[in-house]
Amino acid sequence: MAVTWRSVLASGREQLGPARTHEAKWLVERASGLDGTDLLMHLDDCVASRHLAYFDQMLARRKSGEPLQYVLGRWAFRGLDLLVDPRVLIPRPETEVVAGLAIAALCDWPNDARRALDLGTGSGAIGLSLAAEVPGAQVWMTDRSSEALAVARANLAGLGGRAATRVALLESDWFSAVPADLVQSFSVIVSNPPYVHDTASLPEEVVGWEPASALFAGPDGTDALRHLIATAPGWLVAGGTLVLELSPEQGPSMAALALGAGYHDVRIESDLTGRSRALVARRPA
Ligand SMILES: C[S@@+](CC[C@H](N)C(=O)[O-])C[C@H]1O[C@@H](n2cnc3c(N)ncnc32)[C@H](O)[C@@H]1O
Incomplete structure (x- = not known):
């Protein structure tokens, strides 16, 4: 099954847990280069493997306790x-x-x-x-x-x-x-x-x-x-x-x-x- 930004977002939310569910969207926005309504319009696009690798790497860093701001690299x-x-x-x-x-x-x-x-x-x-x-x-x-x-x-x-x-x-x-x-x-x-x-x-x-x-x-x-x-x-x-x-x-x-x-x-x-x-x-x- 194709990986879409919608499925990546859902997986991120699940892995980060209820207290940090909102952070998954920040990571998806960073990995995709899309934000706000742009992201909403592209939620069902297929995710290129390099974008997925970037998302997975950021998610792993966040799960290890690194502050969200450092993971995103911008604030x-x-x-x-x-x-x-x-x-x-x-x-x-x-x-x-x-x-x-x-x-x-x-x-x-x-x-x-x-x-x-x-x-x-x-x-x-x-x-x-x-x-x-x-x-x-x-x-x-x-x-x-x-x-x-x-x-x-x-x-x-x-x-x-x-x-x-x-x-x-x-x-x-x-x-x-x-x-x-x-x-x-x-x-x-x-x-x-x-x-x-x-x-x-x-x-x-x-x-x-x-x-x-x-x-x-x-x-x-x-x-x-x-x-x-x-x-x-x-x-x-x-x-x-x-x-x-x-x-x-x-x-x-x-x-x-x-x-x-x-x-x-x-x-x-x-x-x-x-x-x-x-x-x-x-x-x-
Ligand atoms: C609380 S941070 C503030 C950073 C930034 N101004 C901010 O508000 O996000 C304090 C800063 O003071 C710097 N600092 C600590 N001691 C210093 C000193 N003796 N002389 C100059 N800068 C110092 C630290 O390297 C650090 O960047």
């Missing part, structure tokens, strides 16, 4: 379709909110002052969103991991167009390799740094696959946050904004730290589920 973030693999953290929905806060802050500046820095860029999710969504934005994106930067570079190539010409990538331990002539010149500094405490027990799908250097940051998870709050004022222009992703329980102490460090307009913002997820603070004008 959506705001308007972007990003390459993702185990060299980078999988971009999360709460980070879309953090990127939105940075975008709003950058838009408050005139076009020629829209200079932003995304620290620990990983896949490039935040920095590339700034470049794509803020007219005239000049964006520097840094990461300590050369492997992560290779992924960010590929995603920058995917961005293309004029926005891509206004993006620079730097291998850097936070600010260390940012050119000295950019001191006190950024109108927005944004980061989703590692903020999980070292002894946290995370799901196997996270800790077994995503880079540890993207997750863990000291005994209470605030090592990177504290460093960025302390050092960002030296790189922000007067009135510039720092936006940091954090976990909900870190909000009050990091807000207090920012106030103590002299920031103004310090606030904690929530994600779409109402959980505190970002510190926003301004360097005094």
